[in-house]
Amino acid sequence: MQLSNRNKGRIGATLCLVTANLFSTTGLVQAQEVQNAFDEPATNGPGNIIMDGAVMYYRENNSRIQAIEPMASYTDYADNGDIFSIKLTADSLSGASPFGATPWIAPQNFLSPTSVTISGDDGSTGASGGVVVTDPVTQMKILQTTAKANELPLNPGFQDTRGAANLSYTKALASRTRVTFNLNGSIERDYQSYSGGASIAQDFNNKTTTISVGVNYQHDLSKRLYGTPTPFAVMTGVFTDGTKSENIVSATAGITQVITRNWLVQLNYSYERATGYQNNPYKVISVLDPVTGAPQRYLYEARPDKRTRNAVYIGSKLAVGSFVTNLSARYYHDSWGINSITANASEHIPIGTRGYIEPGVRYYHQSSADFFNYFLLSNAALPQFASADNRLDKFNAITASIKGGYMLNDQIELYAMADYYSQTKAGTKGLLPGNNGSLNLFAGVKAISVMTGVKYRF
Amino acid sequence: MKKIIPFCCLAGLTILLTACSTVAPWERDVTARKSMQLTKNANFAAINDHIYYSKEGSTGGRSTDGGGCGCN
Numbered sequence: 010m011q012l013s014n015r016n017k018g019r020i021g022a023t024l025c026l027v028t029a030n031l032f033s034t035t036g037l038v039q040a041q042e043v044q045n046a047f048d049e050p051a052t053n054g055p056g057n058i059i060m061d062g063a064v065m066y067y068r069e070n071n072s073r074i075q076a077i078e079p080m081a082s083y084t085d086y087a088d089n090g091d092i093f094s095i096k097l098t099a100d101s102l103s104g105a106s107p108f109g110a111t112p113w114i115a116p117q118n119f120l121s122p123t124s125v126t127i128s129g130d131d132g133s134t135g136a137s138g139g140v141v142v143t144d145p146v147t148q149m150k151i152l153q154t155t156a157k158a159n160e161l162p163l164n165p166g167f168q169d170t171r172g173a174a175n176l177s178y179t180k181a182l183a184s185r186t187r188v189t190f191n192l193n194g195s196i197e198r199d200y201q202s203y204s205g206g207a208s209i210a211q212d213f214n215n216k217t218t219t220i221s222v223g224v225n226y227q228h229d230l231s232k233r234l235y236g237t238p239t240p241f242a243v244m245t246g247v248f249t250d251g252t253k254s255e256n257i258v259s260a261t262a263g264i265t266q267v268i269t270r271n272w273l274v275q276l277n278y279s280y281e282r283a284t285g286y287q288n289n290p291y292k293v294i295s296v297l298d299p300v301t302g303a304p305q306r307y308l309y310e311a312r313p314d315k316r317t318r319n320a321v322y323i324g325s326k327l328a329v330g331s332f333v334t335n336l337s338a339r340y341y342h343d344s345w346g347i348n349s350i351t352a353n354a355s356e357h358i359p360i361g362t363r364g365y366i367e368p369g370v371r372y373y374h375q376s377s378a379d380f381f382n383y384f385l386l387s388n389a390a391l392p393q394f395a396s397a398d399n400r401l402d403k404f405n406a407i408t409a410s411i412k413g414g415y416m417l418n419d420q421i422e423l424y425a426m427a428d429y430y431s432q433t434k435a436g437t438k439g440l441l442p443g444n445n446g447s448l449n450l451f452a453g454v455k456a457i458s459v460m461t462g463v464k465y466r467f
Numbered sequence: 468m469k470k471i472i473p474f475c476c477l478a479g480l481t482i483l484l485t486a487c488s489t490v491a492p493w494e495r496d497v498t499a500r501k502s503m504q505l506t507k508n509a510n511f512a513a514i515n516d517h518i519y520y521s522k523e524g525s526t527g528g529r530s531t532d533g534g535g536c537g538c539n
């Protein structure tokens with residue numbers, strides 16, 4: 010069929026009207042009906058009580074860390090708009106983890122304080138897989154372990170548990186103003202963390218704009234068995250420093266904006282200032298022969314006692330029908346020289362009338378800390394700070410994830426997720442001195458995590 | 468100065484988007500959905516935050532929640 014110029018004009022005008030309608034201020038898609046249980050309004054309105062229980066399993070490659078983490082929460086949405094919640098979490102960790110020493114072509118011996126039994130009640134992180142000796146002067150028990158040749162040395166067989174509690178109370182001051190107070194505590198055998206915070210959220214523009222401001226104070230205690238090692242002290246397994254602490258003050262400001270009926274965005278800025286002990290008492294750095302690369306000794310790491318972090322986060326959620334596209338990005342900078350970018354994308358896909366799945370991908374890249382180094386050389390003067398902790402290295406990380414949920418009825422939701430996480434070295438590969446370039450210094454991790462849970466609304 | 472530029476761009480973008488919003492109170496049915504909550508599942512978010520906190524050098528941005536760990 011041939012179209013006349015007049016018909017072409019009419020069709021063009023009609024298309025314009027349709028397009029304008031689709032992108033009108035009422036949203037990208039016109040009047041949407043509830044087709045899936047997750048299209049229903051969130052059930053966090055007044056008069057509801059929600060109990061939520063889940064368990065997570067985490068496992069790293071090469072028999073490194075594995076963890077089981079059960080968690081349970083209770084949230085009461087009172088009729089007057091107040092919200093009270095409590096959450097309890099437990100962690101059980103075991104396995105081995107890199108502690109900064111470089112691999113070498115011959116076996117290496119390491120010393121660390123230990124309790125005799127794996128699950129001792131003396132405040133230690135237990136360890137196994139080596140020989141325990143008692144220091145004749147201090148009477149401290151010292152574990153001697155041997156790392157195999159050509160392999161990245163790992164802290165063998167450590168075992169630890171953690172318990173954490175979070176309390177939160179939100180008070181509705183007016184229909185558009187809410188204040189929230191929270192308390193958090195986390196206790197491990199060798200580490201304790203306590204924090205408290207307050208935030209206020211104010212709605213504007215017919216509740217399409219929410220501005221929130223929050224502050225938080227955190228106090229951490231590092232109390233490895235027998236104390237903490239002196240920075241740059243030679244690894245002997247004997248510690249002379251006691252329990253150390255750090256204080257962290259943080260603040261966040263955010264704005265959440267409903268852009269159209271189907272689209273909302275969130276922008277946050279966070280600032281954090283940490284002072285005090287920020288070493289990891291388990292981490293060492295190898296001192297190598299500058300010609301052969303052979304390890305001469307191992308020194309406990311030394312980090313600055315101040316750290317300032319800044320982060321900007323932007324997130325977007327866009328609904329098209331019952332589908333929701335989630336996008337977010339974060340830019341991070343800290344005073345140790347680490348810059349990072351994070352990008353997240355996922356798609357909420359309705360399944361039938363009661364379920365959904367949400368495949369997603371996350372990309373992360375960070376630069377290394379200014380004082381990060383795989384090793385020090387024995388013929389060079391000690392720097393002011395040095396750490397070989399792989400978390401301060403330059404690397405990329407990719408996460409592939411799948412999440413899902415299913416509403417059994419109006420009150421019970423079953424949910425699950427599975428993640429695969431992989432770190433890869435970014436930039437120039439670190440090389441040992443001498444002819445040992447095949448030894449891999451990068452201690453990045455690959456891990457899987459799975460979680461399943463159930464949410465019940467009274 | 469270079470570090471401030473991205474912050475200013477994002478803040479400006481948000482203010483611009485705020486000014487564009489004409490959504491009436493009775494049109495917020497979609498953003499009220501379960502699937503549109505900023506934290507759709509608190510446990511998913513908590514687990515991811517914990518794993519990334521213990522394996523990466525960066526933290527923050529999304530919330531002020533504290534409660535760290537001495538993660539090995």
